[in-house]
Amino acid sequence: MTSLSALLNPFRGMSTRARALRGTGFTILNVGGRDFLRLLANLVLTRLLFPEAFGLMALTQVFIYGLQTFSDVGIHTMLIQHKRGGERVFLDTLWTMQIIRGVILWVGACALAFPAAYIYDQPLLTVLLPIAALSLFIEGFKTTKEAEANREITIERVVVLRLCTQLAGLIVTALLAYWLRSVWALVAGTLVASVMRVIVMHMVLPGKSNRLHWDWAIVKETLTFGFFIFLSTGASFLINMGNRIILGAYLPIAVFGVLNIAIMLGAAPGQVSRAIAQTVIFPLYRIKPAQQSTDNQRNLFRARRMVALMSMGMCAVLAILGVWVVDVLYDPRYALAGPMIVLIALRGILISPFVGAQEALIGNGDSKRxxxxxxxxxxxxxxxILAGITWFGVAGALIAPAVANLLLYPMRARFISRYAAWDIKGDLMLMTLGLVLVLAISWFNWDALLLAFDLNLLQ
Known part of the structure; x- marks a missing residue:
């Protein structure tokens, strides 16, 4: 009991270190639990629905995610980074802006429905996209108490509530899939989960409820700061969804559905590490700036290295076991997801050393760089991606993010060095380790990887 108490001591209290440790643990629980629930639901749904349903939903989510990112004016970032982030007038004004944004996003989704259906030759998108995008309108009402918890790295209750509402939504989705046997079950489940999350967070999280308020000075400051956030998140959409946008036009809808399942499984380690960077490392750059002292810098470097090593380890395990996992969990229709998972995990190993580096810029208010x-x-x-598809097929698109990250390393290093955040020693060590792991795992899975290089998968 004494040894257990000693082990838990660093997690107790309200010191920055204790909050960071708890935040890291609960972030892992949040992403890990979320992905486990998704996997569980996916295993059920793939036996009730066909790959085409997952392909249609994946296309719908690309447009919804695109609307979210291309309209981000920095509201969430302001709530966490701004010095007035705890003031009631500030919070309520940003909440009101968030609601207006949600309405505009839904109208935008309706406008995009017909062009999307035409581009991808999927007529059902004309109805599917506007209804699925109601989630954007609903989430416009989410409480700022979530961002307040993130600001102070006290996310424990938020994580528990997110997982509970997600589980409820997945149960509804599974029941509807059994009854409807169509893509509409996926849409309805998403909407139910959104409604439940908004209501539960408002009711259960501690703090004052939001009220409609409008302060032009705050709005102007947010939009001024958010101009580069808007541009940056638009670029983030292309970074995160570029391969899906392009492959969605190249691949048959069934193969695209298989790819979406592979991305869900293969990208899980990267999602964990990015979530830790956003919920823990980002606030730490504000609370303990690296340029303020060598102790702060050393602690931030140590935190980034630990997150990178954890990410590389998870990616390596997934890359080794990816083909086997798909063979065990899915029927032969989804077999191609195995090699795709391996490639996604391998690129995750190469990208892991850079996790948390860019947060130094936004944590210091440098939205321009x-x-x-x-x-x-x-x-x-x-x-x-475009060149890779031509020469290497699906595999070329999947490995493109790793190549781009490596090529842009000098630019990233130059920018973050302004804030004493360039960890050259740690980066070189981690990149060397990542290269060794990628070569070893590629040799181990070579026969399976060749399947993803097959140009016949393209239309």
Whole structure:
């Protein structure tokens, strides 16, 4: 009992270190639990629905995610980074802006429905997209108490509530899939989960409820700061969804559905590490700036290295076991997801050393350089994806993000060094380790990897 108490002591209290440790643990629980529930639901749903349903939903989510990112004016970032982030007038004004944004996003989704159906030759998108995008309208009402918890790295209750509402939504989805046997079950489940999350967070999280308020000075400051956030998140959309946008036009809808399942499983380690960077490392750059002292810098470097090593370890395990996992969990219709998972995990190993580096820019309010970096990454990555598809098929698109990250390393290093955040020693060590792991695992899975290089998968 004494040894257990000693083990838990660092997690207790309200010191920055204790909050960071708890935040890291609960972030892992949040992403890990979320992905486990998704996997569980996916295993059930793939036996009730056909790959085409997952392909249609994946296309719908691409447009919804695109609307979210291309309309981000920095509201969430302001709530966490701004010095007035705890003031009631500030919070309520940003909440009101968030509601207006949700309405505009839903109208935008309705406007995009017909062009999307035409581009991808999927007539059902004309109805599917507007209804699925109601989630954007609903989530416009989410409480700022979630961001307040993130600001102070006290996310424990938020994580528990997110997982509970997600579980409820997945249960509804599974029941509807059994009854409807169509893509509409996926849409309805998403909407139910959104409604439940908004209501539960408002009712259960501690703090004052939001009220409609409008302060032009706050609005102007947010939009001024958010201009580069808007541009940066637009670039982030192309970074995160570029391969899906392009492959959605190249691949048959069934193969695209298999790819979406592979991305869900293969990208899980990267999602964990990015979530830790956003919920823990980002606030730490505000609370303990690296340029303020060598102790702060050393602690931030140590935190980033630990997150990178954890991410690389998870990616390595997934890359080794990816083909086996798909063979065990899914029927033969989804077999191609195995090699795709391996490639996604291998690129995750190569990207892991850079996790948490860019947060130094936005944590110091430098939205301009953050956009320059994201914009360059988007342009370079899309170019590599298009070339990669031509020469290497699906595999070329999947490995493009790793190549782009490596090529942009000098630019990233130059920008973050302004804030004493460039960990050259740690980066070189981690990149060397990542290269060794990638070569070893590629040799181990070589026969399976060749399947993803088959150009016949393209239309």
């Amino acid at each position: 953050h956009f320059y970096l994201n914009g360059s990454m988007a342009a370079l990555q899309l170019s590599i």
